[in-house]
Amino acid sequence: MDNFYKFNKERNVTYSPTGFGKIYTDPDADKAREYFRDQKPRKMVEKTTSVDQAVKDLINDGDYIGIGGFGANRTPVAVLHEVVRQKKKSLGLAGHTATHDFQILVAGNCVDRCDAAYIVGLEARGLSKIARKAVESGAIDITEWTNAALTWRYKAAAMGVSFLPVRCMLGTDTEKYSASVEMECPFTGAKYLAVPALYPDVGIIHVHRADVYGNCQIDGIMIADQDLARASRRLIITTERLVPNEVIRRDPSSTVIPYFLVDAVIEVPYGGYPGNVAYEYFSDEAHLRDWLQAERDPDTFAEFLERHIYGVKDFNGYLETIGGLKRLQELSIQENLIEK
Amino acid sequence: MEYNDMELMICLASRYLEDNSIVVVGTGAPCAAAMLSQKVYSPRLMIMFEAGGIGPLLPSMPISVGDSRTFYRALVAGSMPEVMETCQRGLVDYTFLGGAQIDQFGNINSTMVGTDHKNPKVRFPGSGGANDLASFCWKTMMITPQDPKRFTEKIDFITTPGYLTGPGAREEAGLPPDSGPYKVITNLCVIGFDDDTKRMQVESIHPGIEKEKIIENTGFELLWADDLSVSDPPSDEELRCLREEVDPYRYIIGRS
Numbered sequence: 001m002d003n004f005y006k007f008n009k010e011r012n013v014t015y016s017p018t019g020f021g022k023i024y025t026d027p028d029a030d031k032a033r034e035y036f037r038d039q040k041p042r043k044m045v046e047k048t049t050s051v052d053q054a055v056k057d058l059i060n061d062g063d064y065i066g067i068g069g070f071g072a073n074r075t076p077v078a079v080l081h082e083v084v085r086q087k088k089k090s091l092g093l094a095g096h097t098a099t100h101d102f103q104i105l106v107a108g109n110c111v112d113r114c115d116a117a118y119i120v121g122l123e124a125r126g127l128s129k130i131a132r133k134a135v136e137s138g139a140i141d142i143t144e145w146t147n148a149a150l151t152w153r154y155k156a157a158a159m160g161v162s163f164l165p166v167r168c169m170l171g172t173d174t175e176k177y178s179a180s181v182e183m184e185c186p187f188t189g190a191k192y193l194a195v196p197a198l199y200p201d202v203g204i205i206h207v208h209r210a211d212v213y214g215n216c217q218i219d220g221i222m223i224a225d226q227d228l229a230r231a232s233r234r235l236i237i238t239t240e241r242l243v244p245n246e247v248i249r250r251d252p253s254s255t256v257i258p259y260f261l262v263d264a265v266i267e268v269p270y271g272g273y274p275g276n277v278a279y280e281y282f283s284d285e286a287h288l289r290d291w292l293q294a295e296r297d298p299d300t301f302a303e304f305l306e307r308h309i310y311g312v313k314d315f316n317g318y319l320e321t322i323g324g325l326k327r328l329q330e331l332s333i334q335e336n337l338i339e340k
Numbered sequence: 341m342e343y344n345d346m347e348l349m350i351c352l353a354s355r356y357l358e359d360n361s362i363v364v365v366g367t368g369a370p371c372a373a374a375m376l377s378q379k380v381y382s383p384r385l386m387i388m389f390e391a392g393g394i395g396p397l398l399p400s401m402p403i404s405v406g407d408s409r410t411f412y413r414a415l416v417a418g419s420m421p422e423v424m425e426t427c428q429r430g431l432v433d434y435t436f437l438g439g440a441q442i443d444q445f446g447n448i449n450s451t452m453v454g455t456d457h458k459n460p461k462v463r464f465p466g467s468g469g470a471n472d473l474a475s476f477c478w479k480t481m482m483i484t485p486q487d488p489k490r491f492t493e494k495i496d497f498i499t500t501p502g503y504l505t506g507p508g509a510r511e512e513a514g515l516p517p518d519s520g521p522y523k524v525i526t527n528l529c530v531i532g533f534d535d536d537t538k539r540m541q542v543e544s545i546h547p548g549i550e551k552e553k554i555i556e557n558t559g560f561e562l563l564w565a566d567d568l569s570v571s572d573p574p575s576d577e578e579l580r581c582l583r584e585e586v587d588p589y590r591y592i593i594g595r596s
Contacts, residue, residue, distance in 0.1 A: 020457075070391045070406030097391070097406065097420075097468070121465035123404050124367045135463040144451065147390060148424035148472035155421055167428055168475040171513025172447075173498040174467050177457055182514070191514030221392030221411050222419035278408040278417075285403065335408060337399060 018193075019178040021143030024092045024113050025064050027196035029162040035233055040260060046212045047265045051238070051315060054264040055082040058234050059202050064092030064113075066154070066198070066232060068205030068225040071099025072122065072275035072283050074218070076206040076238050078268040078315035084108030085309060094200060095119040096150040096224065100275060100288065103128045106140075107305055113141040115198070117150045125288055129295040144177040145169075145195075151224045153198035157231030165192035203232025206272050207257070208280070209247065210239035214262025217254040220278030229257045238268040240280055270319055270328055281331035287322055341579050345527035346593045348546060349483050350376060350582060351574035353436070353525045356481065361433040362386040364423065364473055367402050368592055369483045370436030375401075375586045380578055388432070390469040392418040401591055405469075424469070427476035430516065435473040436481050440464055441495040444539045444560045445509075446502025446521030448474070448482070449495040457497075470500045475515050479522035486526035492559040503538035528554050530571055534563050544571040 041047075049057075059065065069075040080101055083091075088110050095102060095116040102119050105111045107130060119142075120131040134140050145153070148168050156164040165183060169175040170193055181194045205225050207216040216237055218225065229235055237257070242265070248255055270277075274284035294304035312318050319328065333340065343351075346369065353373035357363055359382035365371045366389075375398055378385050388394050391406030395415035402409040411417040426432060439448035450470060454461035474480045480502075484490065502521045504510055511517050524531040524540065528549050534541040541563035542554060547570055554562065574582075587593050 071404065073391070073404055073406040073408075095466075099404075116466050118465045118468035120463055125403070127464070132463050136460055138459050142457070144466060146467040146471040147420060147469040148428075151420045151424060167514065167516060168472040169467075170475065170501070170515050171498075171504045171510065172471060172501050174451070174471050174500070193514070220408060220417045221406065222417075223391050223406060224420045226419060227421065276404070276407045278411070283403065283407065 018182045019176060019180050021177050021179040022113070022141065023179040023196055024115060024143065025199055027162045027199070029160050029197060032157065032199050032233070033160065039233070041263070042260060044213045044259050047214050047262060048212050048242070049264050049266060051078050051082045051266050051268065052086070054236050054266060055079060055086055055088070058236055058263060059083060059088055061089045062091070063201040066094040066096070066200035066203045066228050067098070067101045068203065068223070068228055069272070069275070070097045070223045071101060071118070072288065074206050074272050074277050075101050075275045076204045076236070076271060077104070077273060077275060078238055078271040079204045079236055080104045081309050081315060081318060083110055094150055094198060097147060099123060103131050103291065106131045106134045111140055114143070115145050115150060116142045117145045117147045122288065122292065125285070126292055128292060130301070143179050144174045146174060149178070149180070149195050150198065151227065153195050154224055154227035154231045156195070156197035157199045158227040162197050163194045166195055167192060169193055198231060200228070200232050201234060203228050203235045205229060205235070205257070206238045206277070208240050208277070209243045210237055210265050211243055211245045211248050212265060213245065213259035214257070214265050215245070215248045215255055215259045216257035216262070217248065217251070218256050222256060226256050229261050232261075234263045235261050236264045236266075237262050238266050238271040240269055240271065240277065242267040268315055271315065273319065273328065274322070276335065280335060281328060282335040284322065284327070284331055341574070341576050343574050343579055344593065345485070347579060347582060348574055349525050349527060350593065351578040352530060352571060353481060353483050354578065355381060356523055357382050357385050357434060360384045362388060362431060363434040363436070364388045364390060364427060364432055364477060365436050366405050366438070368438070371401060372582065372586050372592045373436065373483065376578065376582050379581050379585055388423055388426070390423050390473070391420055392423060394418050394423065401587060424472055424476070427473060430478070432477045434479050434481060435477040436483060437470050437474060437500060438482065438484060439470070439500065441490055441492050442482065442484065442524070443492060443495045443502070445504060445506060446480070446524065446533060446540065447495060447498045447504060448500040448502065449497045451497040451499040453496050455496065467499050474500045474502070476519065478519050480520065481522050482524045484524065484526055486528045486554070486557045488557055488559040491557065503533065506538050507536065528557060531562070532565070537563070539563055541565055542568060544569045546571045547573050
């Protein structure tokens with residue numbers, strides 16, 4: 001509750017929140033406008049860098065981050081590994097469809113607060129023991145939301161407004177442990193739930209194609225990335241491949257993130273591994289199973305993290321540990337349903 | 341043909357999805373039921389996934405509601421807001437949910453076991469899209485095994501709204517009118533909801549199951565339909581299609 005009132009006290013507004021949950025980010029649209037006016041580059045300049053440099057420069061301890069994709073689908077895994085390697089601390093997280101991404105950040109003890117719509121599980125693959133423990137012990141502070149609520153919180157921010165009225169969560173404990181406010185429609189009198197805009201300090205998104213300026217194209221479903229990109233104060237893009245600007249201009253209807261939203265671009269082939277990247281490679285289910293298995297014993301898991309994250313220099317090093325190109329080719333064949 | 345509990349539940353669930361309607365499903369049994377329905381009963385059933393897949397020609401069971409199978413040769417590779425807004429607009433007829441606990445009004449817990457939200461005994465994933473789908477879709481269905489721990493008088497956390505505290509409660513809370521739980525399909529019976537009380541009411545009992553067994557496996561008092569019947573067992577055609585076309589590797593049906 002403290003945080004919720006902190007933002008309100010600053011501007012002398014009294015809300016009566018219907019939820020007990022904390023609000024971790026300031027929904028103020030004018031403060032965001034000011035930031036976007038002063039801090040977002042308008043000039044189309046080259047923004048390519050390395051993963052470790054981008055994490056050093058753009059992610060600070062204590063920041064609140066939003067992760068693109070859907071758990072283990074088009075997730076920016078290379079950046080998350082680097083966040084763990086650089087031992088970033090006290091991060092806030094939008095736990096929107098968070099599965100393997102949450103698991104990685106918990107493994108590095110990077111997160112201390114979370115807006116939770118979906119956490120601690122990996123869908124049909126099962127629950128993550130370490131992620132569960134981190135939440136059950138109270139080590140991570142939780143405010144409850146739903147997938148739609150978090151999606152629309154990004155959308156409010158992307159629209160440049162401080163809240164949106166929605167019709168989910170009403171009447172449930174999910175509402176009670178959220179940081180939403182019940183309101184009445186001024187036109188119809190209908191009851192709505194106001195959800196606050198979510199402006200992450202840093203958004204991290206993996207895409208199929210980007211040019212050096214940060215114009216990005218994504219193939220397949222967008223999940224919430226078009227809004228996350230617009231809501232984020234700073235935005236890190238990893239891309240399967242860098243392409244010439246003319247490739248973007250040839251097919252502008254596929255461009256979902258324009259350069260002026262982007263702060264850093266890094267070419268990371270297979271950057272979504274061990275997740276699925278549509279039309280590129282399927283998820284490595286064997287490796288994800290190994291993760292879940294290793295978590296059951298602390299020593300085994302420490303070794304596992306040493307082998308795959310701490311003991312390697314960068315993401316390419318990680319890909320070597322899982323079988324390199326040979327394994328990645330298998331996943332590509334699996335993704336594209338090629339019969340051999 | 342012989343069948344197991346999971347096959348029975350999937351076959352029964354598939355019969356409730358009308359042709360030319362829209363369903364949002366997750367992975368696992370619900371997806372299998374929708375695929376089976378498309379192949380046997382409702383070829384023009386439109387399947388959507390919350391991450392953005394709309395109208396795929398599913399080549400196999402997805403592992404994730406956002407994996408590439410969920411929009412394989414789809415009509416639209418959309419987005420989560422697009423699908424959720426379609427639900428909120430009132431265009432989606434059915435959804436299927438699961439959960440750790442369910443009460444007599446069809447409220448579902450998938451968040452935690454325990455009484456202290458800060459230190460839960462067991463933490464589960466939370467709502468995901470479940471609360472949204474149950475708030476917005478016209479008819480919510482569940483496929484779940486039935487036991488007294490799961491079917492309980494008081495659930496520890498209402499993650500997802502059923503009929504909340506009874507008649508009129510959803511509307512009072514601000515949820516869209518005329519939406520709510522429709523069927524709960526278990527390994528023992530098919531349960532609907534009584535119009536007057538919005539409480540669970542058994543509609544049909546699966547072949548070979550005693551009424552007593554259902555009572556023993558439910559932590560609250562069930563209502564019984566006047567025209568209580570015996571569930572039609574899976575047909576040979578349903579089972580053949582389920583085993584050969586929907587889930588040939590028995591990812592879902594092999595588990596039970």
